[in-house]
Amino acid sequence: MCEVIDIMLNNGWQEAIDSGMQQGMQKGLEEGMQKGAEIEKKNIAETMKKKGFDIGLIMEITGLSKDKILAL
Numbered sequence: 001m002c003e004v005i006d007i008m009l010n011n012g013w014q015e016a017i018d019s020g021m022q023q024g025m026q027k028g029l030e031e032g033m034q035k036g037a038e039i040e041k042k043n044i045a046e047t048m049k050k051k052g053f054d055i056g057l058i059m060e061i062t063g064l065s066k067d068k069i070l071a072l
Contacts, residue, residue: 041062041064042064042072044062045064045069045072048061048062
């Protein structure tokens, strides 16, 4: 009887660990994609700024603030 309880507890813990790891990996992936998108926006804004595009147009296209664009 104790073996059955031990197996059930161990399986439950393993499922919880697996679930937690899966959730952590998913969150990490989402955060990484958001950071990558933000970097790409800045790269596009920087290129546009170097080519002399209007700051307002850069803001409209990239969604970045005027301060962020001017800081590039």
